[in-house]
Amino acid sequence: MREILDVIDEASAAGEKVAVATVIDTIRSAPRQPGAKMVVREDGRFVGSVSGGCVEADLVERAKAMFAGAGGGVVRYGVSDGEAWEVGLSCGGQIDVWLEQADPALWREVRSVLDQDVYAMLYTNTRTGDKRLEREVLGSTGLRDDGVFAEVVEGPLRVVIFGAAEAAEHLCAYGKQLGWRTTVVDARPALATPERVPSAGEIIKAWPDQVVDRIDERTVVVTLSHEERLDIPAVAAALERHARYVGAIGARRTQERRRAALSEQGFSEADLDRIHGPAGIDLGGRSPAQVALAIAAEIVAVTSGGLTRGKAAVAAV
Numbered sequence: 001m002r003e004i005l006d007v008i009d010e011a012s013a014a015g016e017k018v019a020v021a022t023v024i025d026t027i028r029s030a031p032r033q034p035g036a037k038m039v040v041r042e043d044g045r046f047v048g049s050v051s052g053g054c055v056e057a058d059l060v061e062r063a064k065a066m067f068a069g070a071g072g073g074v075v076r077y078g079v080s081d082g083e084a085w086e087v088g089l090s091c092g093g094q095i096d097v098w099l100e101q102a103d104p105a106l107w108r109e110v111r112s113v114l115d116q117d118v119y120a121m122l123y124t125n126t127r128t129g130d131k132r133l134e135r136e137v138l139g140s141t142g143l144r145d146d147g148v149f150a151e152v153v154e155g156p157l158r159v160v161i162f163g164a165a166e167a168a169e170h171l172c173a174y175g176k177q178l179g180w181r182t183t184v185v186d187a188r189p190a191l192a193t194p195e196r197v198p199s200a201g202e203i204i205k206a207w208p209d210q211v212v213d214r215i216d217e218r219t220v221v222v223t224l225s226h227e228e229r230l231d232i233p234a235v236a237a238a239l240e241r242h243a244r245y246v247g248a249i250g251a252r253r254t255q256e257r258r259r260a261a262l263s264e265q266g267f268s269e270a271d272l273d274r275i276h277g278p279a280g281i282d283l284g285g286r287s288p289a290q291v292a293l294a295i296a297a298e299i300v301a302v303t304s305g306g307l308t309r310g311k312a313a314v315a316a317v
Contacts (some may be wrong), residue, residue: 001153003110005041007047010155012022014106015287016042019045019072020102024126024149025049025142027078027094033304035151039102042067050097051077062099072099074126077233096148098126109133110153119154119218139219139297158311160214162234163225164191164203168250170292171222172199178296179218187230208233212241220245220299222279226254232261239271245302247295249281 004020011018023036031052038048038056040063046237049056056078066072078094110133113120120252127147141151157180161168164186172182176199185191185201185208192205204211208230215221221238222245223231231248235258248258255277262272280294282303 001037001110004037004048004113005107007041007116008102008104008107011039011041012102017067018042018102018109019066020100020107020122021050021059021063021075022098022149023150023317024074024094024098024124028093030093032095033141034143034149036260040064043143051095055095055097058095059099066099066101072101073129075099087169096143098124101271102126104112106131106133110225113153117155122153124149124151146153154218157220158183158218158301159183159213159220159222159299160211161200162186162208162221162223162256164188164196165224165226166196167289167292167295168224169197169199170289171224171295172201173199174292174296175199175201177293178300183211183214185234188224190197207261208237209308215243217242217244218244220247220303222247222295222299224249226250228258228261232258235275236262236265236267239274245276245299246274247276247298249279249295250277251290 008018015093021038021039023032023034025034032050036050037060038046038050040046044060044064046056046060050059062075064096074095075097077097110122113135119138120133121137121139122133124131125148138152139150143149151278157174159180159182161171161184163181166183168184168221174182174183181201181205182199183202184192185204185206187205187207189205192203194203195204215237221234221243223234235246235248250258259272276298280291281298283290283294285291285294
């Protein structure tokens with residue numbers, strides 16, 4: 001998103017018009033999901049993508065026509081499997097793209113949401129073209145029945161990892177590639193060091209109850225410590241504060257003990273069922289890097305709406 005905003009600001013400062021194209025709906029197979037964006041400058045340069053390269057060139061031409069006075073609005077791309085390589089989607093799917101001329105003032109507001117590390121919903125009425133930004137509201141991205149496209153505006157995914165285990169470094173390294181903001185928390189000074197987790201965005205030497213203010217409904221929480229004094233309070237805090245994803249490693253007996261301890265604290269079965277344990281999609285790997293990959297995959301799946309609960313991955317790290 002920031003790359004898109006940078007182009008809008010740069011073009012605006014230079015007195016150029018700029019177009020924004022946003023995927024608002026998909027049918028069947030589609031390379032990008034609703035909310036995917038590209039921006040087009042007056043000279044035809046563009047940043048971002050709305051497909052796997054199938055329709056971007058056509059959108060550039062449409063944007064140029066819009067700069068010359070043509071209208072924007074919804075553009076539908078979809079082809080049958082037999083029409084591959086024409087302008088459209090060779091996968092046989094369909095996407096609806098909303099094409100509009102950028103309002104720099106509105107997109108500056110969007111940037112301020114990211115800069116302040118808050119969240120908002122951006123609404124686009126595809127029937128009237130009206131847009132509005134509503135702060136401190138968190139919904140889901142998608143096209144509503146009334147023709148309004150709603151999309152979440154928020155900063156990088158916040159991932160809090162309890163336990164500076166070897167897998168924590170690998171998970172933070174994957175997180176860098178995925179644009180996550182990672183924090184590793186461990187009360188053991190010998191483990192919570194930059195040497196052990198150099199890829200972490202932040203390392204905190206603390207107990208879970210000292211960092212609960214960092215957990216909210218937008219936060220991912222993963223416990224990797226194998227130490228119940230860290231794991232159980234961390235999972236409890238994640239459940240209490242409605243974390244977006246709660247993952248905990250450990251063998252079956254560890255999971256059973258954890259559930260029993262949390263049940264004694266008053267958590268319901270529905271609460272406990274929110275725990276992904278053992279954390280991660282079952283990819284079959286057992287090394288720390290493979291375990292971290294399985295957990296990263298499950299986080300992507302859950303936070304992207306791919307699944308509610310992933311299949312358990314590993315018994316131990």
